[in-house]
Amino acid sequence: MRKAATLILASVILLFAGCLPRLSDHIYFASDRDGVGNNLFAINTDGGELRQLTKVLQPGWDPHPALSPDGKRIVFVSRHADGNLEVYVMDTAGGEPTRLTYTAADEDRPAFTPDGRISFDSERTGDWELWVMDQTGENPIQLTDSPGIDEGSSWSPDGKLLTFASEREGYFGIYLADPDGSGVRRLYGGISFHCNDPAWSPDGKRIAFAGDSGGTYDIYVIALDGSEPLRLTGYEGWSQERYPSWSADGERIVFARLENGDWEICTMKADGSEVRQLTDNLEVDDSLPVW
Numbered sequence: 001m002r003k004a005a006t007l008i009l010a011s012v013i014l015l016f017a018g019c020l021p022r023l024s025d026h027i028y029f030a031s032d033r034d035g036v037g038n039n040l041f042a043i044n045t046d047g048g049e050l051r052q053l054t055k056v057l058q059p060g061w062d063p064h065p066a067l068s069p070d071g072k073r074i075v076f077v078s079r080h081a082d083g084n085l086e087v088y089v090m091d092t093a094g095g096e097p098t099r100l101t102y103t104a105a106d107e108d109r110p111a112f113t114p115d116g117r118i119s120f121d122s123e124r125t126g127d128w129e130l131w132v133m134d135q136t137g138e139n140p141i142q143l144t145d146s147p148g149i150d151e152g153s154s155w156s157p158d159g160k161l162l163t164f165a166s167e168r169e170g171y172f173g174i175y176l177a178d179p180d181g182s183g184v185r186r187l188y189g190g191i192s193f194h195c196n197d198p199a200w201s202p203d204g205k206r207i208a209f210a211g212d213s214g215g216t217y218d219i220y221v222i223a224l225d226g227s228e229p230l231r232l233t234g235y236e237g238w239s240q241e242r243y244p245s246w247s248a249d250g251e252r253i254v255f256a257r258l259e260n261g262d263w264e265i266c267t268m269k270a271d272g273s274e275v276r277q278l279t280d281n282l283e284v285d286d287s288l289p290v291w
């Protein structure tokens with residue numbers, strides 16, 4: 001009888017575990033530590049067990065990776081032999097990347113959407129706009145059409161909104177839009193407060209971003225009502241913090257810090273406390289982390 005109850009309990013736990021968002025036991029980031037160019041690496045959230053995922057195709061690119069909701073796939077860009085950036089996808093467990101775009105223009109900053117597609121930036125119309133496509137690379141659809149750069153899409157967990165950075169009003173601000181790219185409205189930003197790198201929180205209530213209000217970027221968090229954002233970084237001395245990405249449970253944020261000309265990966269609690277530096281290598285740049 002007890003054995004049967006244990007089996008039922010185990011089944012229920014497995015059933016619910018299958019519904020949970022991805023495990024947050026790894027952080028993926030870009031680094032030039034192998035001396036060739038930027039490649040993707042994985043480390044444990046405590047900074048241990050470094051694993052290299054990619055071998056560079058050509059040096060001189062920022063791969064801007066993003067994870068699928070289940071944590072099993074990673075999208076990124078790489079400069080192909082024909083000279084411009086393309087979107088690639090691969091398993092986080094390893095293996096060969098699959099190329100998804102074939103354009104003469106640059107693509108950048110891909111992200112998985114909650115409905116199983118991939119959004120990305122592309123300059124294929126001659127101006128940077130947001131696009132979305134199937135995970136096979138088929139059926140590309142243009143989402144934005146604005147003067148200047150639109151970049152770095154991040155989706156609300158329920159898929160009902162996306163956020164991105166745009167310079168459509170003459171400076172970089174954080175914008176919201178409906179999933180088809182309509183209904184664009186500014187959430188935050190101004191001529192003296194540039195905002196980039198928005199990342200939607202797992203609970204859907206907040207957006208982390210990198211903001212520059214006076215010469216260096218810091219990490220901020222803002223609620224969806226557009227009220228004043230909360231600054232999470234701002235250390236003694238000159239440093240710059242960018243590229244926030246949330247842990248799956250929303251408890252912590254990983255980001256990249258530039259200090260003394262060197263990029264490192266750090267994490268902090270979502271209120272800015274308990275900062276931990278995960279990489280420590282003055283010779284190489286570790287940046288663009290995703291959790």
Ligand SMILES: [Ca+2]
Pocket residue numbers: 084085086101102103104105106107
């Ligand atoms: Ca291309």
Ligand SMILES: [Ca+2]
Pocket residue numbers: 127128129144145146147148149150
């Ligand atoms: Ca544009």
Ligand SMILES: [Ca+2]
Pocket residue numbers: 262263264279280281282283284285286
């Ligand atoms: Ca470094």
